[in-house]
Amino acid sequence: MTEPDGLQLGTGVGAAVLRFPDRSLSVNVAGSDRANRPLVARAVAARASCGGDRLTVLLDGRANAELVAAVADTGRLAVVFSEPSTHRSLQVKGDGAVVAAPTVEEVALIGPYLDGFIAELTGIGFTEPFIRAVMTCDPADLVALHVRPAAVFDQTPGPKAGEAVQA
Amino acid sequence: MSDPQARNMLTLDAIRTCLEGVIPATIATVAPDGTPNVSQLSQVHYVDPGHIALSYQFFNKTRSNILDCRDALLEVIDPSTGAQYRLRLDYLRTETDGPLFESMKAKLSGIASHVGMAEVFRLRGADLFRVTEIEAVPGGRPLPARMRPRSLLSAVRRACEGLRGCADLSDLLDRAIVALRDLFGVEHALILLPDAASGRLFTVAALGYEASGEAGGRGSGIGWEVAPGDGVIGVAARERVPIRITHMTTDVAYSMAMRQGTTAGPLREIPFPGLERPHSQLAVPILAHEAGDGCGKLAGVLAGVLFVESAQEMRFTYDDEDALATLAAQLGALMRSLPMVPVPTTEAEAEDTPAETTAPPAGGQPITVRHYATDDSVFLDHDYLIKGVAGAILWKLVRDHTTLGRTDFTNRELRLAPDIPLPDFAENLEARLILLQRRLDDRRGPLRIEKTGRGRFRLLVQTPLRLEEMQ
Structure with missing residues (x-):
């Protein structure tokens, strides 16, 4: 069984992207360098804009310098959103990703996003100090990655994991 | 990595607590065309100081990429401090049976029931990886490490010392139970011996089941039986490997299998009720080894199973498993050397x-x-x-x-x-x-x-x- 290629833009990707990151979910990203080596990082916030045509993730650029450099170089980016309490997950892939300094508006996303994440995770037994220990990031180190989603995949554990999301 | 000394300390053993399955790990892989893929994993299994294994349940993009490119990067979190680490992995092979597979299957079953997905999770293989590099992620603000209530190494040492000079098997079993209670803080334990003819295991020593009482018809645990391959005990016995489940509920198949009646009729057996609501279980085989050929490959003869369980989640860690496996090894050696067939002395x-x-x-x-x-x-x-x-x-x-x-x-x-x-x-x-x-x-x-x-x-x-x- 091979994995479908995923939906192309215009057949529902935008709506799926818009639906997911407006809540405080666990966000993790992967990139690859020119040698095709995988890189991985945890993001601290995400948002979709332009009707789902643009996805922005914020992460600690100092802690994830290698990934940020690779994204700047190859433009390849994959982002997985997961709801910890249900394990529902969605992966967004795109190329042409760019690295930018976050805007003031984007930096302002961090606090509310973390608050929402704390609310989500304390509900399943994690403590607030623990969540802050993982998610704390110096605003000066924040980096924004912007990508135009090209495909979205359902990644909820189970036999349908990896299938393209239908409109 | 700014501190080369800290980097040298970063071994897989040093961060093993990250692999307990409390927090999902994140894995990044790359397709041959360079497209990255990112996914979360519920189970990363520690194999030895240089290897981990991942559960293969479905053929997905991660697996396809691994088979094509072998390379993966895993991010894990320490469940007590929040410290994060990245492990670079090199795929070696997939095992579809044997001790590693069975151990992961049992653990996955526990995780599956924990997230209400027992029907969905089925282990097809254990993907074995070599860990080529470990990096501490310099992000977040990790908490101080939690104090540990006891030194397991010290407990093992004192337990082994306490087993010296046993008069007979009964004395040895009693001392082992006392050691589990007093040195390891275990509340519920059983020692089972195999019936050579039927392959079934029956308990000859028990701790912490008295409360279940004769009123419930369950007894103190003595005489409970387990069929080969049933539950964590039966699988540990069959595969000669410790089986540990850190999250489980009463509907987990492994637990249910143990609770079922058995083949010889409803009244002729003492079933295996165990705890009403176990959340952690660990079964360690007790093996008695013959003198080897120097290759270290000889499988031991099953002399029994040491079993502990708890109503608490995550009660038994990798370290507990190692500690009790060491105690079980000592028990196996002592059982072999005991005067099982007493020589007439008078x-x-x-x-x-x-x-x-x-x-x-x-x-x-x-x-x-x-x-x-x-x-x-x-x-x-x-x-x-x-x-x-x-x-x-x-x-x-x-x-x-x-x-x-x-x-x-x-x-x-x-x-x-x-x-x-x-x-x-x-x-x-x-x-x-x-x-x-x-x-x-x-x-x-x-x-x-x-x-x-x-x-x-x-x-x-x-x-x-x-x-x-x-x-």
């Missing part, structure tokens, strides 16, 4: 039949001892007590007692008795006598057995016996 013992003693007249209400020849099961006043070899032993003892007035017996005469179907495994006799003695103690009834010396014991009878033989 003239009296050297005789096939000891000096006959006349039983003191027992008074009071008679008790009916009923024996079913088909499976040697014995009932006391309609209550099932025991079956099999131990049942045959008891039947011989009570018959000799009522017809000849005997109370004193030797292990040797039992081994030679034609009506006791003892397999060719000498240790089976002692294990069966321990089982019989402890079941009678559990019953707190008018029948008891007490040891009177090496290879000798006495049947204590407080009320008249009425024997009934059923065909």
Whole structure:
């Protein structure tokens, strides 16, 4: 069984992207360098804009310098959103990703996003100090990655994991 | 990495607590065309200081990429401090049976039930990876490490010291249970021995099940049975590998399998109820090794299973597993060296039949001892007590007692008795006598057995016996 290629833009990707990151979910990203080596990082916030045509993730650029450099170089980016309490997950892939300094508006996303994440995770037994220990990031180190989603995949554990999301 | 010294300290063993499955790990892979893929994993299994294994349940993009490119990067979180680490992985191979596979399958079953996905999660293989590099992620603000309530290494050492100089198997089992309680803080434990003929395991030592009480018909744990391959105990015995589940609920298949009735009929067995709501379980095989050929490859003979469980999640960690595996190894060596077949040391013992003693007249209400020849099961006043070899032993003892007035017996005469179907495994006799003695103690009834010396014991009878033989 091979994995479908995923939906192309215009057949529902935008709506799926818009639906997911407006809540405080666990966000993790992967990139690859020119040698095709995988890189991985945890993001601290995400948002979709332009009707789902643009996805922005914020992460600690100092802690994830290698990934940020690779994204700047190859433009390849994959982002997985997961709801910890249900394990529902969605992966967004795109190329042409760019690295930018976050805007003031984007930096302002961090606090509310973390608050929402704390609310989500304390509900399943994690403590607030623990969540802050993982998610704390110096605003000066924040980096924004912007990508135009090209495909979205359902990644909820189970036999349908990896299938393209239908409109 | 700014501190090369800190980097040198970063071994897989140093961050093993990240692999307990509390927090999902994140894995990044790359397709041959360079497209990255990112996914979360519920289970990363520690194999040894240089290897981890991932569960292969579905053929997805991560797996496809791994098979194509072998390279993966894993991010894990320490569940107590929040510190994050990245592990670079090189895919080696996939195992579809054997100890690693079975161990992961049992653990996955626990995780699956925890997230309500028992039907969905099925292990197809254990993907084995070499860990080529570990990096501490310099992000977040990790908390101080939690204090540990005990040193497991010290507990193992003192437990092993406490097992020295045991008189016999019964003494060894008792001391092991005390060590689990006092040194490891274990609240519920069982030691099971195998029945060489049937392959089933029966408990001869128990801790912390008294509360389940005779009222529930469950007893103290002595005499509970497990079929080979059933539950964590049966799988640990079959695969000769520790099986540990850190999250589980009562509907987990492994637990249910143990609770099911067994093949020989509803009343002839003592089922295996265990805890009502276990959340952590660990079963460690006790192996007795023959002298090896120097290659270290010889599989041990299964001498028993050490089992602990808890109502608390995550009670038993990788370190607990290692500690109890070490204790089990010591038990295996000691069980092998114990005088299982006591050598007659006195003239009296050297005789096939000891000096006959006349039983003191027992008074009071008679008790009916009923024996079913088909499976040697014995009932006391309609209550099932025991079956099999131990049942045959008891039947011989009570018959000799009522017809000849005997109370004193030797292990040797039992081994030679034609009506006791003892397999060719000498240790089976002692294990069966321990089982019989402890079941009678559990019953707190008018029948008891007490040891009177090496290879000798006495049947204590407080009320008249009425024997009934059923065909």
